[in-house]
Amino acid sequence: MALNNLGMVSANLGRPNEDCFKKALAISPDKAAAHTNWLFYLSLSATMDASALFTEHLRYAEQFEAPLRAHWQNHEQNKNPLRHLQIGFVSGDLCSHALATFIEPLLIQLSKFVSLTLHAYANHVVDDDVSERLQGYFAHWTRVFGLNDDELAAKISADSIDILIDLSGHTAHNRLLTFARKPAPIQVSWMGYPGTTGLQAMDYYLADRFFLPQDPFKDQFTEKLVYLPANAPFMPYEAAPDVNELPALTNGYITFGSFNRLNKFSPEVVAVWAKLMLALPTSRLILAAMPESGYDTVINWFAEQGIEQERLDFYPRRNMAIYMTLHHQVDMCLDTFPYNGGTTTCHATWMGVPTLTMAGQTPASRAGASLMLLLELDDFVANNAEDFVIKGLRLAYDISALAQLRMVLRMRFEQSAKRRPELIAKRLSYAFRLMWQRWCDNLPPMTIDVTDTQISTADSEIES
Known part of the structure; x- marks a missing residue:
């Protein structure tokens, strides 16, 4: 992995070195982390066109997901479209990381929904004050850094997760190879990475209509796009100074x-x-x-x-x-x-x-x-x-x-x-319900738009 690490260090210093990534892949083609870093590097490239970038993501899936597809389990969850849902979040960034400024205001709201139980699968190494604060929004918090992908998939399956959400994509500490094992009937990618995972096991990607309009982006994702009022809420720095006069x-x-x-x-x-x-x-x-x-x-x-x-x-x-x-x-x-x-x-x-x-x-x-x-x-x-x-x-x-x-x-x-997390949470909960109803009806994923949907309390907070 030395060449792969050198490639990342060079890129982080503003000295991109494509040869490092290519040599790392040639030497260790079975290293998923090297492929993930390659995809992230390509997303930074001003010379990479959209079609070629999508093809590279598909190539990742063919190498690492394709051998697993024959072993995907038949999910035996109760197919009651109105029942209580178990929602899992998988991330290596549930700590002092930029992700917290987006996910925390949403978790504050989602944790109040009686129709949902939230599970965290935290893949970071050391807890900090932010991760300790985030734990309070989840009914279940599991540290999974030491689990391999089979073990994590088994844990998620044992927890009977209905909808599993990836918050990393092709970034550091992701668990995409766990998602590639399809441990939950519905799997969603969001926030951490601006692009497709390339996986057939990933059903949906959350966005908004300004971020990823259907044309041309529906053809750059293996996932179906789900449109929220904003792709994520935002929590400003609480001690931010006042705005000053234009310099x-x-x-x-x-x-x-x-x-x-x-x-x-x-x-x-x-x-x-x-x-x-x-x-x-x-x-x-x-x-x-x-x-x-x-x-x-x-x-x-x-x-x-x-x-x-x-x-x-x-x-x-x-x-x-x-x-x-x-x-x-x-x-x-x-x-x-x-x-x-x-x-x-x-x-x-x-x-x-x-x-x-x-x-x-x-x-x-x-x-x-x-x-x-x-x-x-x-x-x-x-x-x-x-x-x-x-x-x-x-x-x-x-x-x-x-x-x-x-x-x-x-x-x-x-x-x-962007500053209405209660609105985004309500629409997201409704989107979860639509995803779940389709799965209960044995229907494939489809594009979902809840941007302007009028939702009643009964729809967004179904009693368990």
Whole structure:
């Protein structure tokens, strides 16, 4: 696994090395983790088209899931479509991780539903204060890090889980090989990874209509898409400072910002950002949440595009209070592509800083558009590199509009579906019921849209 680890380290330092992943796969083709890292790396690639990316995910399934399909068990759950449901969540990130900012507000609500019993299968190594807090929302919490995939599948089956939810996808500490054994009659992927698992055993993927519109994304998933009012709720940092006045009003120039991980950067991203900065000669760029060192590659990429290092301000990763306060220096964030920011875009929006994003043809390239479109900020969503620069210039020249938006953006976010976990939980519970009813009727999974569904209390909280 040394080559595979080297590939991940190189990518995380902004120095992608495709050969490391290819050599690792050639040496150890039976290592699922190496394939997962390869798929994550390909999702970051600006040269990977959607069809080829989907094919690579299918290849993973053919290697690791196909030999297991003949051994899938016949599930013997009681097929009463209205009965109490056992819902399982599998994740390696039920701890101090970005996932908690999305899953916790939902768990608070779901834990109140008398029609559901929540089970956690926690795959992280060490508990922390966040994991201890999350445990309180589950009726059952099982640490599964030491269980192999057969043992975990047996545990899930013994718990009679009706709907099993993967919160990792092709990211670290996933248990996709457990899902490949089909231990639950209905299996769902969500949140952790912007893309298909590639598995036939995974029945559904949760999203919203801005994140993954049916066309073209229905053809990029083995799972059927389920549409919620927002793909997930968001819990802002509770000690976030107040929104400040637009910095450009006193600076006299535009300050762009990025809070994304270094592995989302590439020469293609820098080239587009640089065109925008060259057209605004006094503009600056803050690059925050960086490693302490090792970003010389990024500096060189900017230099090759004519942007001097003096126009770039680097800030290393620090605590949340410092991280959030850095937004006081930023007028507008620039999104990475094809792998957009997710949590970073939400935090920036909460601080009154909108994000200029480029919506692409792969799931990873839609996270920015998902939030901006939800908030009716269509002018911040570009369709290609040229459009990105044009829209960026138009927005930068209208300082007055940026200043006004900054003052209302937090309130707009607060009033959106992203900040209504009770709404998302109710719709999700109803989606669970629709999935379950189809399984009880021996029907295959289908696309489900509960975005605007009117749901009665009887539908969302069926008595056990």
